[in-house]
Amino acid sequence: MKRFSPVTRNLIRKPxxxxxxxxxxxxxxxxxxxxxxxxxxLRGGLNSLENRLGADVIVVxxxxxxxxxxxxxxxxxTTGYFYMNREKLDKVRNxxxxxxxxxxxxxxxxxxxxxxxxxxxxGFDQETDFTIRPWVAESCxxxxxDKELAVGCRVSADVGESIxxxxxxxxxxxxLAETGTGLDTxxxxxxxxxxxxxxxxxxxxxxxxxxxxxxDVVSAIYIKVRDGVDPQKVADDIxxxxxKVEAVSTKGMLTGVSDSLKAASGTIxxxxxxxxxxxxxxxxxxxxxxVNERRRELAVYRLLGMSxxxxxxxxxxxxxxxxxxxxxxxxxxxxxxxFPFTTLIEHSLKLPYLTxxxxxxLLCAVLALAVTVISGSAASxxxxxxxxxxxxxxxxxxxx
Amino acid sequence: xxxxxxxxxxxxxxxxxxANFFEAVCPVSLTLKSGExxxxxxxxxxxxxxxxxxxxxxxxxxxxxVLLDGTDLxxxxxxxxxxxxNEKIGMIPQGRSAVDTLTVYENILLPxxxxxxxxxxTAKAEEWMNKLGIAELRDAMPAELSGGELRRLAIxxxxxxxxxxxxxxxxxxxxxxxNTRIVLEAFHSIAHExxxxxxxxxxxxxxxxxxxxxxxxxxxxxSFPVSNT
Ligand SMILES: Nc1ncnc2c1ncn2[C@@H]1O[C@H](COP(=O)(O)OP(=O)(O)OP(=O)(O)O)[C@@H](O)[C@H]1O
Ligand SMILES: [Mg+2]
Numbered sequence: 001m002k003r004f005s006p007v008t009r010n011l012i013r014k015p016x017x018x019x020x021x022x023x024x025x026x027x028x029x030x031x032x033x034x035x036x037x038x039x040x041x042l043r044g045g046l047n048s049l050e051n052r053l054g055a056d057v058i059v060v061x062x063x064x065x066x067x068x069x070x071x072x073x074x075x076x077x078t079t080g081y082f083y084m085n086r087e088k089l090d091k092v093r094n095x096x097x098x099x100x101x102x103x104x105x106x107x108x109x110x111x112x113x114x115x116x117x118x119x120x121x122x123g124f125d126q127e128t129d130f131t132i133r134p135w136v137a138e139s140c141x142x143x144x145x146d147k148e149l150a151v152g153c154r155v156s157a158d159v160g161e162s163i164x165x166x167x168x169x170x171x172x173x174x175x176l177a178e179t180g181t182g183l184d185t186x187x188x189x190x191x192x193x194x195x196x197x198x199x200x201x202x203x204x205x206x207x208x209x210x211x212x213x214x215x216d217v218v219s220a221i222y223i224k225v226r227d228g229v230d231p232q233k234v235a236d237d238i239x240x241x242x243x244k245v246e247a248v249s250t251k252g253m254l255t256g257v258s259d260s261l262k263a264a265s266g267t268i269x270x271x272x273x274x275x276x277x278x279x280x281x282x283x284x285x286x287x288x289x290x291v292n293e294r295r296r297e298l299a300v301y302r303l304l305g306m307s308x309x310x311x312x313x314x315x316x317x318x319x320x321x322x323x324x325x326x327x328x329x330x331x332x333x334x335x336x337x338x339f340p341f342t343t344l345i346e347h348s349l350k351l352p353y354l355t356x357x358x359x360x361x362l363l364c365a366v367l368a369l370a371v372t373v374i375s376g377s378a379a380s381x382x383x384x385x386x387x388x389x390x391x392x393x394x395x396x397x398x399x400x
Numbered sequence: 401x402x403x404x405x406x407x408x409x410x411x412x413x414x415x416x417x418x419a420n421f422f423e424a425v426c427p428v429s430l431t432l433k434s435g436e437x438x439x440x441x442x443x444x445x446x447x448x449x450x451x452x453x454x455x456x457x458x459x460x461x462x463x464x465x466v467l468l469d470g471t472d473l474x475x476x477x478x479x480x481x482x483x484x485x486n487e488k489i490g491m492i493p494q495g496r497s498a499v500d501t502l503t504v505y506e507n508i509l510l511p512x513x514x515x516x517x518x519x520x521x522t523a524k525a526e527e528w529m530n531k532l533g534i535a536e537l538r539d540a541m542p543a544e545l546s547g548g549e550l551r552r553l554a555i556x557x558x559x560x561x562x563x564x565x566x567x568x569x570x571x572x573x574x575x576x577x578x579n580t581r582i583v584l585e586a587f588h589s590i591a592h593e594x595x596x597x598x599x600x601x602x603x604x605x606x607x608x609x610x611x612x613x614x615x616x617x618x619x620x621x622x623s624f625p626v627s628n629t
Binding site for chain 1: 449450453454456458459460478479482483485486487491493494495496497498499500501502506510511514515541557
C-alpha cells in the first residue's frame with residue numbers, strides 16, 4: 001500500500017525555508033570538512049618533516065644567519081648557503097655519543113633552466129647519509145652517479161630532462177615523493193657533483209666565500225646519537241668543544257615548529273568548534289521557528305489521521321533531504337576552497353603542509369556529511385517529538 | 401454506530417478567580433447515534449470546542465471515557481487512534497485547517513492519501529467540490545482562498561472521505577446564506593439517508609431547524625432541553 005507523502009511538496013512549495021536550511025547545513029559541513037583537512041595537512045607536514053630530518057643534531061657554521069637559513073630551508077624552501085671546514089666533521093665524529101655523522105653541502109643555483117626562481121641544491125655523502133638516501137631510494141634504487149639529480153616534487157623538471165646549473169648540464173633521474181616541506185623545492189645530488197658545481201660557480205666568478213678547495217668544505221653535519229644519549233647534551237658538548245660551529249638539537253628546532261603548529265591548529269580547532277556550535281544553535285533555532293510556523297499545519301495532519309510516527313518520519317525525511325543536500329554542497333565547496341589554494345594556505349601559515357591521502361580525505365568528507373546530516377536530523381526529531389506530545393485539539397484551538 | 405461519552409470532563413490548570421484550575425467541561429455523559437443530526441449550541445467560551453475535540457479523539461479528557469461502538473478512544477495506542485480518526489471520524493475544526501503547501505484538491509484528498517486510498521475518492525472529491533462551488537479552485541493554493549472558501553474546502557474534505565462520524569465546529573460561521581443552506585441540507589441528508597452520525601456546534605439559530613436533537617452548553621455544563629423529533 002503506497003502512502004502519500006507531502007515531503008517534496010513541503011520542500012518545493014516553501015523554497016525560502018528549504019534554501020535557508022540547505023545553506024545552514026552547507027556552512028556547517030564546509031567548516032567541519034575544510035577545517036579538518038587543514039589540520040590534518042599541518043600534522044602531516046610536521047610528521048613528514050620529522051621523518052625526513054631523521055637527524056638528532058644538526059651542526060652548521062656559527063655565522064649569524066646559518067641557523068635561521070637552515071630552518072627556513074627546511075620549512076619554507078628558501079635558498080641559502082654557508083660553509084665550514086671539513087675538519088669539523090672528524091671532530092664531530094669523535095664527540096662522545098655520536099653514532100653517525102654525515103655531511104651535506106649546499107648551493108643556491110642562479111635562475112636554473114628549470115625554474116624561474118633559484119633552487120636549493122643539496123649534495124649528500126652517499127656513503128654515510130642516513131637522512132636523504134632512504135627518501136631518494138623510494139624513487140631511485142641505485143646511487144646517484146656524477147651530475148645526476150633527484151628533484152623534489154615541486155621542481156618542474158621531469159625524469160629524462162636535465163637542469164643546467166652554472167653551465168653544467170645535470171640529468172634528472174628521479175622525482176621524490178611529496179613531504180609538504182621546503183625539501184620539496186630542492187634538488188639533490190651526490191657530494192662529488194656538488195663539489196663540481198661549486199667549482200663551476202667559482203669559475204663563473206661567483207664569490208661563495210670559500211677559502212681553499214671545494215673538497216675541504218661542508219655546509220651542515222647531520223648527526224644520529226647513540227641510543228639512550230640525550231641529543232641536547234651532544235649538541236651542548238659540540239658547542240663547547242668545537243669552535244665556530246653551532247649544533248642544534250632537531251628536537252628543539254621541531255619544538256619551535258610544533259609550538260606554532262599547535263597554536264595554529266588550536267586556533268583552527270576553536271574556530272571550527274565555534275562555527276560548529278554557532279551553526280548548531282542556528283539550526284535548532286531555525287527548526288524551532290519552523291515548528292512555530294507549522295504547529296497548526298502539523299496539528300491538521302494529526303486531525304486527519306497522521307500518527308505521531310508518520311509525522312516524525314515526515315519531518316525527518318524533510319530534514320534528511322535538506323541536510324544531505326546542504327552537507328554535499330558544503331563538502332564540495334570546502335574541497336573547492338581548500339585544495340586549489342593549498343600553496344596559498346601553506347605560504348600564509350609558513351608551516352609544513354602536506355595534504356592527506358585520498359582515502360583520508362574521503363573519510364573526512366564522509367564524516368563531515370554524517371555529522372551534519374545526523375545533527376540536522378536530530379534537531380528535527382527533537383522538534384517532531386516535542387510537537388507530538390501536544391494533543392492536536394489543543395493546537396487547533398490556538399489562534400483559530 | 402454509537403459515540404458515547406461517560407463522565408468526561410476537562411480542566412485547565414490555570415488560575416481563574418479563586419481556584420487554580422478552570423473546568424471548561426463539567427463531567428457529562430451523552431450518547432450520539434447514527435442517523436441523527438445533533439446540534440450543540442452555546443455562548444462563546446462555554447466549552448463547545450473543548451467537548452467536541454474530546455468526542456473526536458483530539459483531546460485527552462481530564463476524566464472520563466469516550467467510546468466509539470465500545471472502543472475506548474483514549475485507551476488506544478496513538479497509531480490505532482490516528483487510524484481510527486482517519487477512517488471513522490471526519491472533523492471540521494473551527495478556524496483554518498488547510499495545509500498550505502498542498503493545493504485545494506490535494507487538501508481534499510489528503511485524508512485518503514495518508515493511508516493510500518486517495519485514488520478511490522477522486523469522484524467523491526469532484527462531486528463535493530462542485531456542490532460546494534469550489535471546483536474552479538481545484539489547483540489554487542490555500543493562501544489564495546477566502547475564509548468561506550477555506551471553510552468549504554474543510555467541509556468537502558470531510559464529505560469526500562464519507563466517514564461514519566462527522567463533527568463540525570461552527571461550519572457555517574463564515575458562509576453566505578446560499579452555501580449555509582447547501583451545507584446544512586447535505587449534513588441532514590447524510591445523517592438520514594446514509595445513516596451517519598452528525599454532530600454540529602453552533603451559536604447561530606439557522607442550524608436548529610435541521611437538528612434532530614439540540615443540546616445547549618453553558619459554562620461547561622450541558623442541558624438537554626429541546627428535542628424536535
Ligand atoms: N488549552 C487551554 N488552556 C486554557 N484554557 C482553555 C484551553 N482550552 C480552552 N480553554 C478555556 O476553556 C473555555 C472553553 O473554550 P472553548 O474553546 O471550548 O469555547 P467555545 O464554546 O468553543 O467558544 P467559541 O464559541 O468562542 O468557540 C474558554 O474559557 C477557554 O478560555
Ligand atoms: Mg469554539
